[in-house]
Amino acid sequence: MSASHPQATAGPHRVLILGAGYAGMAAATQLAARTRRADVQVTVVNARERFTERLRLHMAATGQQFAELDIPELLAVTGAQFVRGWVTAVDAQAKTVRVDDSRELRYDTLVYALGSVTDTAAVPGAEDHAYTLDGPSGAPALADRLARLGGGTVVVVGSGLTGVEAAAEIADRHPGLDVTLVGRQDPGAAMNTKARAYLRAALTRLGVRVLSGAPVTAVLPDGVVLAGAETVAADVVLWTAGTRAAPLAAAAGLTVDERGRVVTDTTLRSVSHPDVYAIGDTAAIRQGYGVLHGTCQSGMPTGVHAAVSIARTLRGRRPKPFRFGYYHTPVSLGRNDAVVQFTRPDDSPRRGCLTGRTAVWYKETVSASPWPTYRRMSRLPASGAFWPRGGRFTRVRDAR
Ligand SMILES: Cc1cc2nc3c(=O)[nH]c(=O)nc-3n(C[C@H](O)[C@H](O)[C@H](O)COP(=O)(O)OP(=O)(O)OC[C@H]3O[C@@H](n4cnc5c(N)ncnc54)[C@H](O)[C@@H]3O)c2cc1C
Known part of the structure; x- marks a missing residue:
């Protein structure tokens, strides 16, 4: 088992973020805003330079085009380095990651955010x-x-x-x-x-x-x-039925659940390797009401929380438990219709819902909001981000 606190290294503390999806980008932008560049070197690895707007993939499947959201361009503002490549292995003992089977990257803290894929292994064919x-x-x-x-x-x-x-x-x-x-x-x-x-x-x-x-x-x-x-x-x-996580975490010896997701403690660190944070769809994160199911809604807050926790730990403080409550389920129904179900923190439905044009506007606002949010987070030093906790929007503070 690895140490639970960052090791002192000669140079800056190396944080390696695997995956620049909704969760990984939230972690990268928050971490850069909350730490000094001289102390922390943040590197983000992702398969491609363009951000995949997964919330819009059903639209892409019908040929609709979207704006290019360039990951390196956004990260340049933060000072984080970007490595384009496919992560092929994690060595959790040596604290290294192989990219494209040819390159090796070292880390002191790993943020594992590789998302999930559709589970096509579920049935033959x-x-x-x-x-x-x-x-x-x-x-x-x-x-x-x-x-x-x-x-x-x-x-x-x-x-x-x-x-x-x-x-x-x-x-x-x-x-x-x-x-x-x-x-x-x-x-x-x-x-x-x-x-x-x-x-x-x-x-x-x-x-x-x-x-x-x-x-x-x-x-x-x-x-x-x-x-x-x-x-x-x-x-x-x-x-579209079911999702599973990449097999890399299990191959690295991290404790995973039956869907290959990294099992975390309350602070989002791997229960078997505390120098690995797991966030977004690829993490099995337990709350009082059960294990989070993969959503951008919960994925981005997990990224922010991991960043806050790393920044705290580097200052010699303990990471805090992650708490999250769902607040909505927006569903598009073609381009001109939608329904939004408001929910309790445990994701059970409230009485309120939106339908028709108002719901279309709401859904589009939600789908478009992550990138502007990253921009804001990357520019505001130690900015407070607002996330729902237990159904109420609360300012996330890192309590320096
Ligand atoms: C059609 C559709 C609609 C959705 N609508 C909603 C919605 O309305 N609201 C909501 O909250 N959620 C929605 N979701 C779910 C949401 O998209 C996911 O929960 C979210 O994308 C998870 O974020 P993530 O950062 O964990 O993973 P991802 O966004 O999937 O990011 C993972 C990143 O890791 C990269 N990666 C993966 N493996 C490797 C590797 N080996 N090497 C290098 N890079 C790698 C990927 O390229 C990707 O950039 C929707 C999903 C789909 C498919």
């Missing part, structure tokens, strides 16, 4: 025959296929919110296609009656056929097989 929204190639490849399709059937597997958003977007942008949404649960199952009914009516209006209570057991080149052996024919299958 999904890996080979289904599209996913993952990464920069998944959504554009699907967009290309849909654009060439002309007519036919698209089956979207997974009736969680990613599946709902994808099915609605495809039906909205490609009215000539038949879209079927297949999954175990009713779409919007976690919402209140009003929001759920609104969501279902919107899917009906868009012509999306819903098959719920129908787990998919296999994906074929031309359709999917349901439990009970019924098949649903499809020209294209999009798989």
Whole structure:
């Protein structure tokens, strides 16, 4: 097991952040703002220079284009170094990370923020025959296929919110296609009656056929097989059901859960390797009401908290426990409709929800807000960021 506090090194303390998604960028920008450059050297490794707006991947899957958000450009303001490359291994004993199998980076503190991918290993055939929204190639490849399709059937597997958003977007942008949404649960199952009914009516209006209570057991080149052996024919299958973390953490000997996520203590440090912080989708972070499920909503606060904790630890103080409460579930229903369910901190639905144009505006504001937030955080030294804690927005202080 590694030491729980940073080791004294001759030069600046080396913080290596793996992954520049929503959580990793929050950690990088907050850390740079909260520490002195002479004391701390922050390096961020990411597969590509362009920030992947995962919240918009269902839109990218229908060919919509977005502004280029350049990670090195933003990090230049902070003094953090950027390394473009694919992380291939972590050696948690030697405290090194291999990038592109050719380069080795050393760290004193590691921030593990590699996100998650769709779990296509869940059923036979999904890996080979289904599209996913993952990464920069998944959504554009699907967009290309849909654009060439002309007519036919698209089956979207997974009736969680990613599946709902994808099915609605495809039906909205490609009215000539038949879209079927297949999954175990009713779409919007976690919402209140009003929001759920609104969501279902919107899917009906868009012509999306819903098959719920129908787990998919296999994906074929031309359709999917349901439990009970019924098949649903499809020209294209999009798989959105379930996520898993990269196997790197488990291979490095970090304690992980059944989905490969790094199990953290209350302060977001790995329970087996306290010099590793795990944040965002790739971390299994327990709160009083259960383990956080992957959202940008919770991922960004985990990045801020890790940065605050590292800054505190470098000053010889103890990191504080992370506390988070959910506050909303915004769901787009094509380009002109949406529903927003407000939630209690444990993610159960409140009575309030937004629908229609107001919800569209709200959802767009949420989706667009991370990058301006990083800009703000990177420029304001030790800025207080506001995050929901226990349902109330509270200023995060690092208490120097
Ligand atoms: C279509 C869709 C809509 C969504 N809508 C919402 C929403 O409305 N609200 C919400 O809160 N959440 C939403 N989510 C979930 C949200 O996108 C994720 O929870 C969030 O992206 C997690 O952030 P992260 O930083 O942990 O991971 P990511 O954002 O996935 O970032 C991980 C980064 O690590 C990089 N990476 C991964 N492996 C490697 C490697 N080996 N080497 C180098 N780099 C690597 C990736 O390229 C990426 O840049 C949505 C997800 C999808 C797919």
